[in-house]
Amino acid sequence: MNFFTRPYARYVLICLLVMAFICAGKMQEDMNRERHEMGLTRLQPLENAPPILAFTTVALGGFRGLISNMLWIRANQLQEDGKYFEMVQLADWITKLQPHFVSVWVNQAWNLSYNISVKFPDHADRWLWVQRGIELLRDYGLQYNPQETLIYRELAWHFQHKMGANLDDANMLYKAEWAEIWDPLLEDGVPNYALLLDPQSPEDHSKVKAIRETFKMDPLVMQQVDEEYGPFEWRLPEAHAIYWAYLGLKVSVREKDMIQLRRAIFQSMQLAFMRGRMIEFPIAVPGEPGNFSKAFEYGPNLDIVKTTNRAYEEMKAEEEKYFENIGTAHKNFLRTSIYFLYTHNRIVEAQKWYDYVRETYPDSITTSLEEYVFARVEEEFGSTSQDRLKAMLMGFLERAFIDLAMGREQKAMGGEMLARKMRQRYYDQISDSQIVRIKLPTTDEMKAELLVRLLDPEEGLNELLANQLRTRLQLPEDYDPKKAYAELIGVSLEEGMPTELDGPQVP
Amino acid sequence: MQGLSAIVWLTLKAAVRYRIVVVLTGLLLISVVVLPLMIKHDGSAQGFTQILLTYTLSTVTFLLGFATLWLACGSLAHEIQESQMQLLSVKPIPRWRIWLGKWFGIILINAFFLAVSSAAVYGITKWRAGKLSSEQQQLLKNEIFVARGSAMPSYPNTDDFAEKLFKERLEENPSLGQLDPAEVRRQISKQVNAMQEIVRPGYVRRWTIPIPSEYIKDQPMFLRVKFFTSRPYDTSTYDVLWELGPVQSPQRMRRQMDISPEAPIEFEIPPNLLDSEGNLIVELTNGSQTPLFFSLQDGMEALYGQGGFAWNYVRGMVVILCWIAFIAVIGLAASSFLSFPVAAFVSISLLIIGFSGGTLSQVIEQGGISGVNHETGMKDQSSSLDQVAITASKAFLSVINLVKDFSPISFLSTGRSVTPGMVAQAFVQIVMVMGGLFAAFGIWAFYKVELAAAQNNQ
Numbered sequence: 009m010n011f012f013t014r015p016y017a018r019y020v021l022i023c024l025l026v027m028a029f030i031c032a033g034k035m036q037e038d039m040n041r042e043r044h045e046m047g048l049t050r051l052q053p054l055e056n057a058p059p060i061l062a063f064t065t066v067a068l069g070g071f072r073g074l075i076s077n078m079l080w081i082r083a084n085q086l087q088e089d090g091k092y093f094e095m096v097q098l099a100d101w102i103t104k105l106q107p108h109f110v111s112v113w114v115n116q117a118w119n120l121s122y123n124i125s126v127k128f129p130d131h132a133d134r135w136l137w138v139q140r141g142i143e144l145l146r147d148y149g150l151q152y153n154p155q156e157t158l159i160y161r162e163l164a165w166h167f168q169h170k171m172g173a174n175l176d177d178a179n180m181l182y183k184a185e186w187a188e189i190w191d192p193l194l195e196d197g198v199p200n201y202a203l204l205l206d207p208q209s210p211e212d213h214s215k216v217k218a219i220r221e222t223f224k225m226d227p228l229v230m231q232q233v234d235e236e237y238g239p240f241e242w243r244l245p246e247a248h249a250i251y252w253a254y255l256g257l258k259v260s261v262r263e264k265d266m267i268q269l270r271r272a273i274f275q276s277m278q279l280a281f282m283r284g285r286m287i288e289f290p291i292a293v294p295g296e297p298g299n300f301s302k303a304f305e306y307g308p309n310l311d312i313v314k315t316t317n318r319a320y321e322e323m324k325a326e327e328e329k330y331f332e333n334i335g336t337a338h339k340n341f342l343r344t345s346i347y348f349l350y351t352h353n354r355i356v357e358a359q360k361w362y363d364y365v366r367e368t369y370p371d372s373i374t375t376s377l378e379e380y381v382f383a384r385v386e387e388e389f390g391s392t393s394q395d396r397l398k399a400m401l402m403g404f405l406e407r408a409f410i411d412l413a414m415g416r417e418q419k420a421m422g423g424e425m426l427a428r429k430m431r432q433r434y435y436d437q438i439s440d441s442q443i444v445r446i447k448l449p450t451t452d453e454m455k456a457e458l459l460v461r462l463l464d465p466e467e468g469l470n471e472l473l474a475n476q477l478r479t480r481l482q483l484p485e486d487y488d489p490k491k492a493y494a495e496l497i498g499v500s501l502e503e504g505m506p507t508e509l510d511g512p513q514v515p
Numbered sequence: 516m517q518g519l520s521a522i523v524w525l526t527l528k529a530a531v532r533y534r535i536v537v538v539l540t541g542l543l544l545i546s547v548v549v550l551p552l553m554i555k556h557d558g559s560a561q562g563f564t565q566i567l568l569t570y571t572l573s574t575v576t577f578l579l580g581f582a583t584l585w586l587a588c589g590s591l592a593h594e595i596q597e598s599q600m601q602l603l604s605v606k607p608i609p610r611w612r613i614w615l616g617k618w619f620g621i622i623l624i625n626a627f628f629l630a631v632s633s634a635a636v637y638g639i640t641k642w643r644a645g646k647l648s649s650e651q652q653q654l655l656k657n658e659i660f661v662a663r664g665s666a667m668p669s670y671p672n673t674d675d676f677a678e679k680l681f682k683e684r685l686e687e688n689p690s691l692g693q694l695d696p697a698e699v700r701r702q703i704s705k706q707v708n709a710m711q712e713i714v715r716p717g718y719v720r721r722w723t724i725p726i727p728s729e730y731i732k733d734q735p736m737f738l739r740v741k742f743f744t745s746r747p748y749d750t751s752t753y754d755v756l757w758e759l760g761p762v763q764s765p766q767r768m769r770r771q772m773d774i775s776p777e778a779p780i781e782f783e784i785p786p787n788l789l790d791s792e793g794n795l796i797v798e799l800t801n802g803s804q805t806p807l808f809f810s811l812q813d814g815m816e817a818l819y820g821q822g823g824f825a826w827n828y829v830r831g832m833v834v835i836l837c838w839i840a841f842i843a844v845i846g847l848a849a850s851s852f853l854s855f856p857v858a859a860f861v862s863i864s865l866l867i868i869g870f871s872g873g874t875l876s877q878v879i880e881q882g883g884i885s886g887v888n889h890e891t892g893m894k895d896q897s898s899s900l901d902q903v904a905i906t907a908s909k910a911f912l913s914v915i916n917l918v919k920d921f922s923p924i925s926f927l928s929t930g931r932s933v934t935p936g937m938v939a940q941a942f943v944q945i946v947m948v949m950g951g952l953f954a955a956f957g958i959w960a961f962y963k964v965e966l967a968a969a970q971n972n973q
Contacts, residue, residue, distance in 0.1 A: 090779035093565040097555045123750050129772040136558045177773045
């Protein structure tokens with residue numbers, strides 16, 4: 009009887025087999041480590057992947073690239089034919105076949121959000137694709153590559169540029185839809201951190217769950233962002249751009265790309281400064297689904313000058329290589345801040361930052377505060393930037409109202425006349441085809457909008473000034489600024505009252 | 516006939532014996548039920564329905580095609596190999612009947628599976644659609660659950676004008692006579708066509724699209740347009756104004772859009788916009804600063820409801836069945852004279868060649884098989900080898916296209932009409948012509964094969 013026919017032989021063989029597996033596993037670990045040390049492979053173990061994906065990526069081995077190429081070809085072909093309905097699935101497969109290839113994530117997300125979305129003339133259809141692009145990066149790209157700077161940067165860019173900027177004709181719809189999604193999770197646009205960090209009621213728990221599971225965000229990090237750079241209006245995309253860039257700076261490991269995240273932060277902060285306050289009218293235009301052109305308006309968030317300045321200072325200190333570049337951006341921001349603060353009648357603050365600029369960048373402003381602002385008005389007179397111009401016009405009109413309330417009618421009239429002229433000049437400069445995309449409210453609409461705020465008993469002018477303004481404007485006793493504004497822009501009060509959503513308050 | 520039906524019955528029994536019925540049932544069940552739960556889509560009801568139809572029907576077609584090939588190769592080759600065929604061949608049934616009986620048996624099995632699985636896909640799709648809002652259901656009804664016909668603009672014949680222009684140019688510049696007249700005519704003809712294709716900045720172009728008016732009363736239509744600019748891979752958008760309907764009509768539709776080039780754009784247009792002659796008048800004002808190019812071939816197309824989805828779906832399934840019948844012919848033809856593994860290999864290779872039509876088209880487009888000029892994407896000068904490759908590719912392609920020129924799944928998922936004419940054409944081209952050729956070869960080979968020599972010695 010030889011060994012293999014003995015009854016205990018199978019148990020011995022099983023033991024040997026198990027030992028062989030253990031040894032092989034041990035050797036594999038050593039081999040992987042040495043391969044990594046010697047730079048022989050770029051493959052990293054796939055983390056957080058579902059079992060099917062983990063199995064597929066291992067089982068296919070080198071054929072993954074081949075299959076991925078075939079899927080790319082199919083995706084390109086379908087795209088040329090205008091058949092987009094498979095693109096989300098193909099992007100999912102392509103990225104998961106090469107889950108550590110950052111460019112693939114970035115490229116596929118860009119394709120969904122930028123290339124495919126614009127193929128749809130209907131803006132609501134575009135929004136679906138922008139969401140899919142964001143989801144691909146946020147829900148999957150970061151899941152498998154939680155330390156990849158470029159994915160954070162790309163995600164921030166989607167919020168900052170695709171949704172935040174006005175280069176896409178559908179940008180207002182994107183902002184409106186995003187605001188609508190986030191509104192129930194916030195209190196007047198601001199997170200209630202006390203409840204989000206220590207939820208008490210089922211409603212609080214569901215809010216936290218949505219923020220964590222749907223949007224993959226952490227309320228604690230949101231709070232840190234607000235404390236460090238804010239306070240922000242979280243229904244606007246800029247706050248989210250800053251969140252993802254901030255998170256990227258905290259967790260990513262690719263030092264050389266971090267400047268891109270820093271840029272995303274300070275560029276988004278500039279945007280938030282110029283139009284980071286939101287005035288919402290949550291009513292769709294009847295019979296025109298998707299038309300939100302009058303659904304909300306922006307105002308400048310002048311409260312974040314201090315935090316934005318601090319962010320610039322920190323980034324200058326941290327990025328010695330880009331010291332000059334960041335310094336230039338910092339200088340430009342401060343110059344703009346002075347001008348905005350002045351035109352919004354916050355002279356004391358304007359003077360404070362003027363002094364700061366003179367001290368920090370002595371060559372930046374060589375004239376007096378007022379001379380600088382007037383020169384800037386002349387410069388801005390030719391500006392065709394919608395957001396900047398609106399912020400400026402609102403500033404002039406606000407000053408005009410305050411002047412009027414204080415009995416300085418001539419100055420008030422001059423301010424209003426200047427605002428009207430500047431608005432007219434803006435319209436003279438843009439083409440007819442741009443009017444829908446970058447239109448401005450009428451001067452009367454802006455005035456009505458301002459009155460809502462200025463005549464608010466709690467947050468507006470003091471009682472005396474408010475009454476004087478009412479008298480000089482010859483407003484009837486029962487004048488309701490909110491109602492008047494709603495009537496002016498054609499919004500039905502029965503359907504919903506336009507409310508100014510408090511962003512950070514003007515001190 | 517009795518002999519034929521007996522062979523069909525034997526084939527059905529063999530399929531059950533091979534357990535292919537059980538395996539196929541399981542796989543089809545997974546593809547029809549589980550697949551819709553796993554696929555990702557763009558988030559719209561249309562997108563989901565389109566991808567559901569495309570992926571489930573494609574999977575069903577693939578599974579049935581693969582199983583058909585396996586069964587066709589296996590049933591005949593195994594029976595020859597294992598000497599069962601000798602028992603049949605001594606019966607008073609001619610071999611062509613045995614061969615055809617196998618084929619009909621396989622088609623019957625597939626017809627059954629296709630009917631069941633496609634009915635399940637139809638049911639699931641409709642069931643899911645029924646759970647959507649009424650607005651979304653209406654969208655699906657207009658765009659996907661419909662058989663939409665297609666109408667192209669009527670362009671004036673420019674041949675006479677081009678010929679007149681050719682003569683005028685020849686008179687103005689007699690040196691043109693030294694050039695190849697055919698080439699000069701071609702160039703002038705292209706210039707004349709370009710006049711109909713380009714919309715310059717600030718200009719308006721009108722298209723007249725004749726629509727068969729019996730179909731479209733009170734029904735919405737769709738305009739499908741595709742344009743290009745001079746910039747390749749252009750992702751910009753261009754402001755245009757569409758005006759549709761009779762010029763004097765108060766119902767004339769006006770819609771401003773920012774549209775993107777290089778891919779088709781489809782949008783709904785209200786019903787009853789035809790003029791008294793049954794034409795849809797389309798006017799486009801180019802409000803951008805860039806000339807826009809709308810090709811005569813596929814630049815502009817009107818889609819209109821032509822019939823219901825159910826019959827369209829059935830016709831689509833018939834085209835798929837034609838494909839499966841053809842695959843069965845290939846498998847049977849190969850296994851008539853080859854052993855099972857070789858027959859399977861040959862059949863799969865033939866299908867792969869069939870699927871490589873894109874490569875053959877590329878050879879023709881690029882003008883050869885060797886390196887191309889990367890600036891132009893074409894060969895500068897074709898060698899004799901290239902010419903041989905081009906001729907062979909054209910020949911292959913014309914044969915392959917007899918089978919491949921049908922896209923029932925794509926048509927169904929985009930709400931396009933699979934017309935009875937298309938089904939008849941598919942049947943003639945795929946089953947009668949191509950299937951007939953392979954069947955004739957297979958039957959001939961089956962007559963020639965020495966059944967006793969093919970015994971399995973093990």
